[in-house]
Amino acid sequence: MIFSFHNFLQRLAGRLRANALAWVAAVLAGGCAVPLHAPGVALELPASWSEATLAAPAGQAVDAAWWHSFASAELTSLVTEALSGNPDLAAAAERVLQAEIAVRSAGATLFPAVNLNASTRRGQTREQTDQGRVSSSNDASAVALAVSYEIDLWGSNVANWQGSKASLKATRYDLAAARLSLAAGVANAYWQVLALRERLEIARRNLAIAERLFAVVEARYRYGAASALDLSRQRSTVLAARDALLPLEVQERQSLRALAILVGRVPQGFEVSARSLEDVTVPAVAPALPAELLVRRPDLAAAEARLVAAEANIAVARAALFPLKLQIGLSSAVSSAEFGLGGLANPVDTANLTLSLMQTIFDGGRLRGQVEASQSQRRVLVESWRKAVLTALKEVDDALAAVEQRRLQEAARRQIRDETARALQLSTLRYKEGSDGLTTLLDAQRSLFSAEEDLLQQRLARLSAAVDLYKALGGGWQATDADGEPAAGG
Template identity: 35%
Template sequence: MRATGLLALAATLAACAGPRTSPPGAAAVVPPPAWRTALGPGQPIRADWWQAFGDPVLTGLVDRALADNDDLAIAVARIEQARATARVARAQRTPETSLGVPTSEARTLDAFANPYTAFGVSPEVSVSYDLDLFGRLRASSAAARAQALASVGARDAVRLAVASAVATGYIGLRALDLRLEVARQTLAARGEALRIARRRAETGYTSNLELRQAEGEYHATEQLVPQAQLAITRAEDSLNLLIGSVPGPIPRGLPLDRLQPPPVPDGLPADLLRRRPDLYQAEQNLVAADRSLDAARAALLPDVSLTGSVGVLFSTILANPIGVFSLGGSVLAPVFDGGRRRAQADASAAARDQAAFAYRRAAIAAFRDVDDALAGVQRSGQQAVALTGQRDALAAALRNASNRYRAGYSGYIDQLDAQRGLLSAQLALVQATADRLDAYVALYQALGGGWSAADVTATRR
């Protein structure tokens, strides 16, 4: 992946750079049409990827979060807002038609100085149309459409982050459950050691020093239980917030050591990074900034529009209605505005440069995320193997120390050191196992939604 796939994606990103008419110093990063998410925006999160862990509870929690998470609801509302804005911008390119029915009433005198009242009604239809000769409205409409697509990418990024957060939270919860189990098992062993130390001290076989040491170690282990229980409660509350539920217990599935992540294929194609919604969002933001710049430049040119109206005048003083119509055009050219339009164009050019650099930064960040996740999968796995060996060795050492202590061949301090070492190794192994699973989840998120054999085959073509 790091030797071939990342280089391939780097070449693709380099191809995105190209000349463009921009002010001096503008960034020349233009995404080609081929740079799109492979699945397109709005695709569902892969459920089969979570099923690869073999825990239906985890899959169910992810599904609930994708259906009920409040952040996702907010992102969906933002999409509707952006689409409505795009419709407003598109409507500005169509003729505007209005209907008016003005009425009038007048009191006057006739030739004989007799007062009378005259009524009049003049229904009128007016049409106005901006010719948009220089593309100002077209550019504004294209910018609004790109912003709507960017909001879709933002929604997909939230969905991906929510699914990953649920998986990470569930893995952390199962790790805390295992830590609590280790603490309780160790507490039971320390309780047995304390019972033996108390009996030996009461019979005068040993001094009270060993008894006090055993009591101290028992209470040191005892405080680990409520500590783990508190962490479990907080982890459950965090998961409930993600799935849009009130605080309460979270169902459990497989234990931590039985969760099996999907294997990472050899030579995972870097083109899978194109599915990342944050890259799609950055691309559409760049497109929107380009079109906004075009609109700002078109605002410096004359604005040509046509207007017309047709109507009929009905009045009590007319024997027959009178038809009226008007047709005209206008050319509005900026002469002096204190540099406002020029400043707006410069601001749009600077915003476009920011979007270009943000797009490039998002692509580089994608490299880093994948590289970090792959390294995490590999190194945390190696650490877990080493810690497993250490735990097994310390467990054997504890058995030997306990047998020697009970037989009177060694002091209590040897057994105490072995107990401390074994507890530290067990807790470190639990953390390393959770870190390894978290690295798989991070790789899933970094690749924009996991991978499958079909994905790998499709991207290699």
């Protein structure tokens, strides 16, 4: 009779139905392993920071888009562009995708493997006999369905799956830490460009002052009130001021190209419009309490997630020590000595149930060594996590101290700059009147140039300290329930 492929599948389903309850029980037995929990590490945290600051009261939340607090639309635009176009950040996002794939692969081991195999063959044999040349056909068709499953008696597959999820969380936290570092890097690179432009402007003003004073010295020389040595010394000052412009111009272009790479743009032709750090607002950063730091820094969260993954690795290694690996296989096939799968005639049905037990008798201590290595690796990660927390506490206090120190130093440097500018004006008048010599005038000029440079460096350091504090506090990051879960549709 003709046996259709549809009827064949129906017969296979009926054959497997009797074993369905046993399969469900096996799957449930494999999935009932005790879930892993994050290992606790005792670490006493301080109640408050050592460094007092007048910038902002402690305990306030940091805005996740902290770069807006500098009131620079251009900086906001650059950070936004970098977060979507930086190559390193894109690579970190791909590593998250790879971790999601690893979670799905690890989860697949919790379910049976089902394979369907269909084949058909037609052959013909020609043989020379006394009656003449005789031909015979050799046809065969077969359809087979096989199901195999390793019962997770000791929870190793579940532990491996949970370890993969912890590793996925760590990778997601690494991505958040990379985003924070990138935003801070863009801000600092932007400050550097503006600082170099302002240094160029200071150098040009210094050159203009030197040229103006050279004209005064030259006029006095013509009237015999100044010596040739005075004229030569001031001419040297002009030449030195002019020569100082070239390296600053080169540094500015190099800093622009470095900023372009961070943003993800082609360096050639990249430009920013701002010219001075004075147009940037220095924000008052609100430090979180030390106890909150553990849940606000993605790098610490990543270290803790890796501790969970290490605990899972220990569970997997321990499971390998337990006796017996139980594997169950079920296969059913229909074959026929006819060609073509569309209509199997005269079918032959076969079914097999396989139960496989495996027990390690002797391995020379390899499996126990793997357990000990996993335990040692966990202890290493515990100490790495503890060091990361201690370092984070130090970084916050250092940043708080730097913010306050730079604020006070900038105010002092501004007063010094104003006084040196006044001293240069007075020295110029006294030189014209002949009350002071050229040496006093040159000293006043150098003092003003140095004071302006110092003020600029303090302004730059103050902005960088604010960025460092935002970064040390975690940049407003907080873990969410969705962290570590595979993306939708994955």
